[in-house]
Amino acid sequence: MSLHAGIEIDGSQVRVTVIDGSPKKYRVVDFVEGRITGDTEDERRDSLRELLAPVLLGKDRRGLDVGISLGADRAILREINVPFTKDDVIAKTIRFESESHIHAHSVEDLLIEYIKTSESESGSRLILCCVDKERFGEELERLQSLPIDPARAELNVT
Numbered sequence: 001m002s003l004h005a006g007i008e009i010d011g012s013q014v015r016v017t018v019i020d021g022s023p024k025k026y027r028v029v030d031f032v033e034g035r036i037t038g039d040t041e042d043e044r045r046d047s048l049r050e051l052l053a054p055v056l057l058g059k060d061r062r063g064l065d066v067g068i069s070l071g072a073d074r075a076i077l078r079e080i081n082v083p084f085t086k087d088d089v090i091a092k093t094i095r096f097e098s099e100s101h102i103h104a105h106s107v108e109d110l111l112i113e114y115i116k117t118s119e120s121e122s123g124s125r126l127i128l129c130c131v132d133k134e135r136f137g138e139e140l141e142r143l144q145s146l147p148i149d150p151a152r153a154e155l156n157v158t
Contacts, residue, residue: 095108
């Protein structure tokens with residue numbers, strides 16, 4: 001059995017779940033829900049540490065596989081049509097296709113995720129969720145200072 005943790009940070013709300021097991025059979029070992037408080041970045045980092053440390057940094061949690069989900073509260077959301085239906089083609093062209101729909105930022109400065117909502121003979125309809133790479137990096141740096149280094153990170157667009 002192996003330990004896995006999921007951290008969801010949505011604004012100032014934080015949820016952490018630690019599970020033990022495999023995809024076929026698992027059990028929840030720990031769950032914490034709380035709010036990040038503080039006015040300065042240092043106070044917010046300390047508040048996050050107080051929430052996460054008891055759950056993720058114990059001796060029995062060495063080698064913990066951590067994934068993080070960041071809320072899309074500051075994300076740019078767009079609904080677009082693309083002339084492709086195959087997922088691999090969409091993934092290769094999504095930056096180019098989204099350029100004309102995002103005006104305030106350069107697509108090179110954004111992380112772009114998409115969900116295909118429908119498909120027709122002429123193409124696909126997508127919902128784009130884009131977030132500034134710098135902001136996403138700041139969130140990862142905050143975790144690494146605890147020290148927590150997520151193996152996976154994603155935007156929570158659902």
